[in-house]
Amino acid sequence: MSALAMGDDITVSSSAREPLLAIRDLRVEFGPVQAVRGIDLAVKAGESVAILGESGSGKSVTGKAIMGLINPPGVVRGSVRFAGSELVGRSEAELRPVRGPGLAMVFQDSLDALNPVFSVGEQIIEILTVRLRRQRGKARAEAIALMEQVGIPNAEKRLCDYPHQFSGGMRQRICIAMAIALKPRLLIADEPTTALDVTVQAGILKLINELQRETGMALLFVTHDLAVAREVAEHLVVMYAGRIVEQGPIDELFARPAHPYTRALLSSNPGSVRHWSDLQPITGNPPDKTTVYKGCAFAPRCPRAVAQCVEVPPGLRTIAEGRDARCHFAEEVLHAR
Amino acid sequence: MPAEERGEPVFRVEGLTKHFGSVVALDDINFDIAQGEILAVVGESGSGKSTLARTILRLLDATSGSIVYRGQDLLKLSPRQMRPVRRHLQMIFQDPYASLHPRRTVAELVSEPWRVHKSVLERRRWPEKIRELLGQVGLPEGYANYYPARLSGGERQRVAIARALALQPDLLILDEPVSALDVSIQAQVIKLLMRLQEEIGFTCIFISHDLALVRLLAHRVIVMHRGQIVEQGETQKIFDAPAHDYTRLLLDSSPSLAGEKVRRAG
Numbered sequence: 001m002s003a004l005a006m007g008d009d010i011t012v013s014s015s016a017r018e019p020l021l022a023i024r025d026l027r028v029e030f031g032p033v034q035a036v037r038g039i040d041l042a043v044k045a046g047e048s049v050a051i052l053g054e055s056g057s058g059k060s061v062t063g064k065a066i067m068g069l070i071n072p073p074g075v076v077r078g079s080v081r082f083a084g085s086e087l088v089g090r091s092e093a094e095l096r097p098v099r100g101p102g103l104a105m106v107f108q109d110s111l112d113a114l115n116p117v118f119s120v121g122e123q124i125i126e127i128l129t130v131r132l133r134r135q136r137g138k139a140r141a142e143a144i145a146l147m148e149q150v151g152i153p154n155a156e157k158r159l160c161d162y163p164h165q166f167s168g169g170m171r172q173r174i175c176i177a178m179a180i181a182l183k184p185r186l187l188i189a190d191e192p193t194t195a196l197d198v199t200v201q202a203g204i205l206k207l208i209n210e211l212q213r214e215t216g217m218a219l220l221f222v223t224h225d226l227a228v229a230r231e232v233a234e235h236l237v238v239m240y241a242g243r244i245v246e247q248g249p250i251d252e253l254f255a256r257p258a259h260p261y262t263r264a265l266l267s268s269n270p271g272s273v274r275h276w277s278d279l280q281p282i283t284g285n286p287p288d289k290t291t292v293y294k295g296c297a298f299a300p301r302c303p304r305a306v307a308q309c310v311e312v313p314p315g316l317r318t319i320a321e322g323r324d325a326r327c328h329f330a331e332e333v334l335h336a337r
Numbered sequence: 338m339p340a341e342e343r344g345e346p347v348f349r350v351e352g353l354t355k356h357f358g359s360v361v362a363l364d365d366i367n368f369d370i371a372q373g374e375i376l377a378v379v380g381e382s383g384s385g386k387s388t389l390a391r392t393i394l395r396l397l398d399a400t401s402g403s404i405v406y407r408g409q410d411l412l413k414l415s416p417r418q419m420r421p422v423r424r425h426l427q428m429i430f431q432d433p434y435a436s437l438h439p440r441r442t443v444a445e446l447v448s449e450p451w452r453v454h455k456s457v458l459e460r461r462r463w464p465e466k467i468r469e470l471l472g473q474v475g476l477p478e479g480y481a482n483y484y485p486a487r488l489s490g491g492e493r494q495r496v497a498i499a500r501a502l503a504l505q506p507d508l509l510i511l512d513e514p515v516s517a518l519d520v521s522i523q524a525q526v527i528k529l530l531m532r533l534q535e536e537i538g539f540t541c542i543f544i545s546h547d548l549a550l551v552r553l554l555a556h557r558v559i560v561m562h563r564g565q566i567v568e569q570g571e572t573q574k575i576f577d578a579p580a581h582d583y584t585r586l587l588l589d590s591s592p593s594l595a596g597e598k599v600r601r602a603g
Contacts, residue, residue: 054519054520054521055519197381197382197546198381198546198548198587198590198591198592199381199586199587199590200381201590201592202589202590202592205592224519224520225520225592226520226594227549227591227592227593227594228592230592230593230594230598231592231598254594264521265520265521266594268520268521268523268524269520269524269549269594270523270524270527270547270549270550270552270553271549271593271594271595272594272595273553274553275553276527276528276531276553276554277528277531279524279527279528279553280524281521281522281524281525281527281528282521282522282524282525283525285489285491285492285522286489286519286521286522301521
């Protein structure tokens with residue numbers, strides 16, 4: 001399919017049955033480092049999905065791979081279909097029509113994401129004049145409207161300010177304004193609130209939720225924070241050592257986890273107990289990205305692990321309506337108290 | 338606050354003020370800590386909580402006020418007089434990647450305090466004491482010869498804890514001790530710190546932005562906002578019935594695993 005046809009594709013609504021984003025066996029390698037080791041994931045139009053994992057789980061690399069942001073020597077294999085078209089293997093030029101109106105991304109560090117030598121207005125206006133061929137005057141008005149939409153006070157006055165003149169929270173709002181400028185159908189947010197204070201974080205999470213409601217865009221929210229995931233997403237995907245270990249509706253996963261890792265994350269979280277002595281830490285260290293696991297990658301840290309776990313790799317299985325888990329004993333974990 | 342019930346304070350801070358040029362980083366700070374107490378200092382970035390820790394240890398010079406530690410005002414001591422006092426006041430920093438010298442082995446890092454405070458431990462007893470400290474923080478003896486590069490974040494923080502304990506401090510200041518660690522590692526390090534606190538009984542200032550964590554371990558809480566203490570008291574009381582609007586805002590903004598979601602609030 002040509003790039004132009006893809007551009008048409010994303011403005012025409014695809015079949016309601018087909019997920020907006022369909023990932024099959026995605027693998028990302030950087031030399032000996034296996035960052036993503038084969039994941040399958042679907043995001044429906046308008047849906048909000050959180051990818052939860054600790055550092056090295058492959059959660060951020062997954063987001064970047066979807067956007068086509070993995071550069072050599074990184075190698076991406078497998079399939080990422082967006083609105084029915086394959087993205088893996090596309091050139092920059094072929095990805096261009098998809099980025100913006102199809103997929104947009106917000107990163108953790110808003111200071112790195114903005115150009116320090118142009119005013120924020122200039123950077124928003126550029127998107128509108130280049131991509132939508134707006135006249136400058138009209139683009140300026142739209143830029144102000146976008147800044148207002150993401151909750152920046154005195155938007156018109158602040159149009160000429162530079163990134164360093166804004167607080168971290170306000171800068172992240174500007175990044176969000178730029179991301180939604182072309183009305184994307186899927187917003188990928190990679191730890192967008194991790195560097196922010198809790199009161200500011202609450203505002204950004206609320207904004208993302210509101211924008212999603214208003215525009216109907218889908219959301220893929222990458223985070224290491226269980227409680228933040230719960231704020232923004234309906235569906236949770238838990239990653240460990242480059243693979244999905246569990247996924248399903250977030251409230252159900254929190255109430256009844258089916259993978260020992262999800263269960264352990266919950267019982268080691270300060271929010272889940274009354275006293276520190278009740279915390280149940282996860283033993284051992286996070287997985288090494290160069291290690292090739294014969295069996296289950298979590299087995300070395302898993303309280304339930306038996307010989308089978310070290311020898312036989314568990315597959316991701318459906319264990320209940322809408323619930324998948326990658327554990328030989330998922331049913332037992334699910335029903336355990 | 339009924340200080341009598343908590344025993345004689347180990348530490349009493351009165352009217353502590355710190356200016357950076359025209360910026361008031363600490364504005365008339367008053368509190369005390371009783372023996373063995375865990376006092377949490379919460380607040381957002383820029384609230385002054387780390388400046389408070391550094392001023393107490395005299396890593397920064399206070400503008401005015403007094404810091405009375407077991408009867409003597411630290412701010413009146415000369416640098417020379419301050420030196421022997423430092424062994425009793427230790428700090429653990431947020432980032433164990435920055436706080437450990439990359440070209441020192443674990444044994445050298447843990448024994449460094451004894452090089453500075455020479456009277457604490459005879460040299461011939463160092464190896465034995467290093468083994469004991471590593472054991473206390475749950476690291477294998479073999480780690481003594483490792484460089485930090487071989488250690489994970491959680492292991493590095495254990496080394497930093499061992500180093501701080503090497504001088505058997507009276508007061509330990511923990512500045513966000515787990516927020517740079519992986520989520521799966523945080524509970525390990527917290528439990529280690531709290532178990533050691535129970536065993537050894539050191540008094541503790543715990544600086545954190547993580548209210549869920551503070552609720553689990555602090556006896557008392559100070560809430561800081563723009564260089565001022567806006568509220569202080571027993572942990573339970575502050576969490577159950579915050580008196581100040583800012584405390585309420587902090588609590589309402591903190592995402593939680595149960596109960597109402599923030600997005601539905603406000």
